[in-house]
Amino acid sequence: MSxxxxxxxxxxxxxxxxxxxxxxxxxxxISQSALSSQIKQLEQSMQVxxxxxxxxxxxxxxxGYQTLKYAEDIFSRGAELEQLLQQGMQPQRSxxxxxxxxxxxxxxxxxxxxxxxxxxxxxxxLLSMNQTALLNALAGxxxxxxxxxxxxxxxxxxxxxxxxxxxxxxxxIGPPGTAQTDNLxxxxxxxxxxxxxxSPIRTAFDALAAQYQLxxxxxxxxDDMAMLRLLARDSGxxxxxxxxxxxxxxxxxxxxxxxxxxxxxENFYIITTQRDLLHPQLTQLLQxxxxxxx
Amino acid sequence: MSxxxxxxxxxxxxxxxxxxxxxxxxxxxISQSALSSQIKQLEQSMQVxxxxxxxxxxxxxxxGYQTLKYAEDIFSRGAELEQLLQQGMQPQRSxxxxxxxxxxxxxxxxxxxxxxxxxxxxxxxLLSMNQTALLNALAGxxxxxxxxxxxxxxxxxxxxxxxxxxxxxxxxIGPPGTAQTDNLxxxxxxxxxxxxxxSPIRTAFDALAAQYQLxxxxxxxxDDMAMLRLLARDSGxxxxxxxxxxxxxxxxxxxxxxxxxxxxxENFYIITTQRDLLHPQLTQLLQxxxxxxx
DNA sequence: AATAATCGTTCACATAAAGAGAACTATGAG
DNA sequence: CTCATAGTTCTCTTTATGTGAACGATTATT
Numbered sequence: 001m002s003x004x005x006x007x008x009x010x011x012x013x014x015x016x017x018x019x020x021x022x023x024x025x026x027x028x029x030i031s032q033s034a035l036s037s038q039i040k041q042l043e044q045s046m047q048v049x050x051x052x053x054x055x056x057x058x059x060x061x062x063x064g065y066q067t068l069k070y071a072e073d074i075f076s077r078g079a080e081l082e083q084l085l086q087q088g089m090q091p092q093r094s095x096x097x098x099x100x101x102x103x104x105x106x107x108x109x110x111x112x113x114x115x116x117x118x119x120x121x122x123x124x125x126l127l128s129m130n131q132t133a134l135l136n137a138l139a140g141x142x143x144x145x146x147x148x149x150x151x152x153x154x155x156x157x158x159x160x161x162x163x164x165x166x167x168x169x170x171x172x173i174g175p176p177g178t179a180q181t182d183n184l185x186x187x188x189x190x191x192x193x194x195x196x197x198x199s200p201i202r203t204a205f206d207a208l209a210a211q212y213q214l215x216x217x218x219x220x221x222x223d224d225m226a227m228l229r230l231l232a233r234d235s236g237x238x239x240x241x242x243x244x245x246x247x248x249x250x251x252x253x254x255x256x257x258x259x260x261x262x263x264x265x266e267n268f269y270i271i272t273t274q275r276d277l278l279h280p281q282l283t284q285l286l287q288x289x290x291x292x293x294x
Numbered sequence: 295m296s297x298x299x300x301x302x303x304x305x306x307x308x309x310x311x312x313x314x315x316x317x318x319x320x321x322x323x324i325s326q327s328a329l330s331s332q333i334k335q336l337e338q339s340m341q342v343x344x345x346x347x348x349x350x351x352x353x354x355x356x357x358g359y360q361t362l363k364y365a366e367d368i369f370s371r372g373a374e375l376e377q378l379l380q381q382g383m384q385p386q387r388s389x390x391x392x393x394x395x396x397x398x399x400x401x402x403x404x405x406x407x408x409x410x411x412x413x414x415x416x417x418x419x420l421l422s423m424n425q426t427a428l429l430n431a432l433a434g435x436x437x438x439x440x441x442x443x444x445x446x447x448x449x450x451x452x453x454x455x456x457x458x459x460x461x462x463x464x465x466x467i468g469p470p471g472t473a474q475t476d477n478l479x480x481x482x483x484x485x486x487x488x489x490x491x492x493s494p495i496r497t498a499f500d501a502l503a504a505q506y507q508l509x510x511x512x513x514x515x516x517d518d519m520a521m522l523r524l525l526a527r528d529s530g531x532x533x534x535x536x537x538x539x540x541x542x543x544x545x546x547x548x549x550x551x552x553x554x555x556x557x558x559x560e561n562f563y564i565i566t567t568q569r570d571l572l573h574p575q576l577t578q579l580l581q582x583x584x585x586x587x588x
Numbered sequence: 589a590a591t592a593a594t595c596g597t598t599c600a601c602a603t604a605a606a607g608a609g610a611a612c613t614a615t616g617a618g
Numbered sequence: 619c620t621c622a623t624a625g626t627t628c629t630c631t632t633t634a635t636g637t638g639a640a641c642g643a644t645t646a647t648t
Contacts, residue, residue: 004376006300007606022624034607036626041605046379056615056624063379069435070375073567074368081364082298085340085357132426132446139433140453141363152426159434273367301635316595328636330597335634350595350644 006074008042011035012050013071016060080141095125099143101150102128105225105245108268109147112165135160138273146271161272167265168242170201172258173250175236182259184212191237192216196223204264205240242266300368302336305329306344307365310354374435389419393437395444396422399519399539402562403441406459429454432567440565455566461559462536464495466552467544469530476553478506485531486510490517498558499534536560 011028015035018024025032043050050064060068096116100109109126116124129137131150137143139159152160174190194216195202209216219237222228225245232239233249238258249255305322309329312318319326337344344358354362390410394403403420410418423431425444431437433453446454468484488510489496503510513531516522519539526533527543532552543549 004372004379006304006372009372010300020624030606031608032625033609033627038606040626046376048379053625056613058625066378067375070371070378073435074371074375077364077368077371078298078300078303081361081368082340084360084364085298085342132429135426135429136446136453141367152430159430314595324635325637326596327598327638332635334597347596352596 002045005042005045008038008045009067009071010075011038012042013068013075015039015058016050016064016068016071019058019060021058096145097125097127097143098145098147099127099129099134099137100147101131101134103224103226104147104149104268105229105242107247108166108168108242108244111244112147134271138271144272148269148271149266151267151269152271159273162269165268165270167267168244169260170204170240170264170266171243171260172238172240173232173243173246173255174238174258176253176256184208184214184259187216187238187258188214190217191219191235193220193222193228193231193235193237193239194218195228195240196221199223201240201264201266205261208261208264296339299336299339302332302339303361303365304369305332306336307362307369309333309352310344310358310362310365313352313354315352390439391419391421391437392439392441393421393423393428393431394441395425395428397518397520398441398443398562399523399536401541402460402462402536402538405538406441428565432565438566442563442565443560445561445563446565453567456563459562459564461561462538463554464498464534464558464560465537465554466532466534467526467537467540467549468532468552470547470550478502478508478553481510481532481552482508484511485513485529487514487516487522487525487529487531487533488512489522489534490515493517495534495558495560499555502555502558 011024014028015021015024018027021032021035025035028035039050048063048067049061050067051058052061053059098113113124113126127137127143131148134143134146134148135152138146147165152162172184172187194205197203197206220231220235222231225241228239228241229245229249231237232241232246232255240261243250243257246255250257308322309315309318312321315326315329319329322329333344342357342361343355344361345352346355347353392407407418407420421431421437425442428437428440428442429446432440441459446456466478466481488499491497491500514525514529516525519535522533522535523539523543525531526535526540526549534555537544537551540549544551
């Protein structure tokens, strides 16, 4: 039992799609006999029956159907590659394409790509999208890498590789000039701007709030970190978010950290396809970020 | 410029992964010279430089990197197929695997697979999951087909095929014995159970409610149709949902339709991978459902 | 700086695989 | 029954793949 012969598989694919040997042979400009024997060889080497010879018709077996699906996958990828190669493939160095969840902190993303900015000759393109679009784009090679704060659960046949890039402690942040304390309960009179109920941060916050018997007066919710940042800056309300989101405002004193929530973290993940080969320049990016570090 | 040679591509893949010709040649049990010439042939036939010969090292070019990614994709799929074929591939007819969005109406799903139930010898397995998992499973061949009420937007390079299978008018449904009218405003005093704010149905309902100056008293929200159905049945509140969800209850008179919302539809989509080959038995299922019909 | 070891390329030649074409078999339409 | 059609099987030719030795060029060693 030898290795899978892609040449044979190609012919099988062509025939299975058409369902007809003679026609396919004409289309491919080879003789039927060649096609016939190649497919037979595939069946023999793989020890599987791909077609049922019903009368003078070729009918896909169940195994044949399964195989066809894989072949479809394989050769349409191949066709994409061919097209890419034949249209010349832009000669200048193609940019590194990084996708990021649209709701993530821009500051965090910026800190991630900082090493790329330092390198003079590297080009990259950054795209914001939702989690589903992120995974689609990865699968379709529109992205080299995705950044997200939502993990992808590992399937049986791992399609995605998802690793923890960094975790940020989550803090209560608000305008300066008010008494700061590390006791949540003291913020009963304050107004709050929070991430939405489904989010992990909110869930953690709500649990803590319940524990401290705090009933927060929620004036606004937003899942977008950029939006949260604006609200934190301009609403006068307290917010709950990773510090990195309002890094600049904390530095300038426009906002201050009230307290860091214990045991609550925002996780940042880097997602690639399982068959993971990183763009050479990306390897150094990852090394800059020690796992679970900042 | 001939067609892409998968044999050449395979060797390129192996070498590019290892970065080393000699080692790879030994691993594959062929001579370096063979490897060298095959790769050179690939470069010539595709008219692209895959490696830069720097000193006595082979360094991937940018085009080479792109190509490698496709090759990785192609041959890991191939490896999966090989494994599947070599482990014998379960001889009994493999079941048709249908994935459905966990929040969809079970009645609708049942009506979709009804033709399969009628066929004695067909086996199928039904799996509930979220939209992301659905797409993952499709991409990884764990599913033949997915049912969802969320469309997948078409990317540039179409990965998914998403077609409208059916659309159901959405109705206000509630317990019998109260005056029915087709004027939304008359339901001001009622309690409501509604889909969550992000959902298309809710958005449409809210717009209508605003138009009729109805401020609904929302006692519960749920995105799961099975859950909504239970709430509709047991809460005494009014609900907004496609009729099919509570088909049985409407028939038995336990619930009644108050009014059908104009221009509001719940859409049901069937999602497959773009390189779309349907399981023979699925073709008939689709024909049973005329597009935009019931 | 000289030397040895390593790695990729090139050549002539051997071997294996793909393909052509005729003869053959079986099926289905008229 | 007969003929056209579709797939299989055979022999033979052509093409592609692979080998091993010689070569050139680069890196490491002393």
